[in-house]
Amino acid sequence: MGKVLVTGGAGFIGSHFVKRILRADDIAEVTVLDALTYAGHIENLGEAFLSPKLRFVHGNILDADLVDTLVREHTAIVHFAAESHVDRSFFAGGAFLSTNVLGTQTLADAAMRHGISKFVHVSTDEVYGPLPEGSASEADPLRPTVPYAASKAASDLVALSYFHTYDVPVCVTRSSNNYGPYQHPEKMIPLFSTRLLRGQQVTLHGQGQHVRNWLHVEDNCAGIDLVLRGGAPGEVYNIAGGTDFASKELTKHLLRLCGADWDSVVYVPDRRSNDTRYSMTWTKLAGLGYRPERDFEDGLAETIDWYRRNPDRWAPLMRNPHAAPAALATAGKEAHAH
Template structure:
């Protein structure tokens, strides 16, 4: 029987993971620790609050006493909590380093003192940096291009060092770009969808040639659960298997599914350090039994339908989805930040 502490469990991916974990018979308690920043919301957990297994704690992963009080009551930690918006990292690099690196260290220190059976650190394919050809396996060098990716790469290395030095049973997952219901509208898919549903134009960076792999959030969560259960301590697992699209190809699908046309699209200046292509292999997690199941067409249709049916969830955010950024820092509407 497991008790699991999920940091960042009110965020996009974390909330999907919590709702996946709660029905499992061998899970007796799931505690969410979330600071409820702009990207986290208790509404993301919704009906999960009806489950007596769920406990919610509002707090910060940098709070050592709070973290200790929670980790001592749990057999496993799944660590989603992070600053994740690429454009924000250009102007708030200190916040990214503090949360993503020092916050991870706080959790690992507590796990070292108090002991856990498994510590899953959730990361991103962006740590590998751009690959014009080929694909990165788990032993590929880390070459992050932007402060967000650098902060995640640093936290990955810190986590692995705690396994090597202190024996903390750390596993790391690195996924490609996630999409699905409940994602904050600063990310490209919900940003484009919500603008198109309102009859507003969207803007692509550069020539729209940046390649990303798009993985449904439920497939990523399936991979993370598999690593929680069967991953070997000290190992890294890439979670891929989505669909590669240029940003222009992705836009074409969203236009079609939203009933819009290319007259709704403009082109703007490219973002600084906008990596042209990410790519990973995922044979290692496939050996554990991982297989992505969500069809892209079905997944995008379901996602768009969620935004169409739930304007009360995203419309207030669209007053200023980049509220934490200085006005001069606003990116074109085609922001391609990772989904973590």
């Protein structure tokens, strides 16, 4: 496999993926390119810096010169870097389009020029839009309803267009909702967990009826790894197989594990364009050997335990969600772990 460039590798899913592939014997080097915005933290990589194979570069995927220099040195790209929070996309649509669409195009351009052997573009089930019943396959139309999902759908199509037009070996993965350690507390599971652990209330939209498939981040990373190694260029692979929960049902599990009760829950009016249900098939990825392995109960308990044991990682973000990570001050423009 050689040298792999991972964009957004200091983020939640990206950092888990980096740690996974660093353990592989056929990976010679992993370079993480991350802008370290509010959701990316160098601390997420933690013990990965003990590996002599890890290189960290602080930079933005919109920096075409930097991207070109890095892509030239690598054999494969796994592209996680994205603006990713639905609510933020309501008032910052331009940033989502710029990073998610133009950033993907910048990477794909460089991949075309330098003959990359595989380009894995990481996306989301939200591009399919709401499904009152049934499950979306990779061949189903894209019907995003919010600016975030629309920007990801557009970036999917941009990436795939470079396969059809220029033969860039692009694969797209679309996963359901991930959970696990290190996730920024703007997302539901870490947000509810950190608030409940502090004895605070949480809010449920509508009647708590919105259904999502919850997949442990390690299972998603295993699926992405399979696509990196065996995915057919030009193909899309759904990564699902977690556990379906309405938000009220998920809240029940969080209350129990955090030692709280329903007095801690406040119902609020539903937010705009809150899709009622997402669902995907994952038969295609199963053909590559994918099988989700993490039990939801165990995975959720381990996740909450991480937040319970690591308030130093998330408490500052609750005060100022846009704060830069403290480690950035000493990380410098580029850090090598050798």
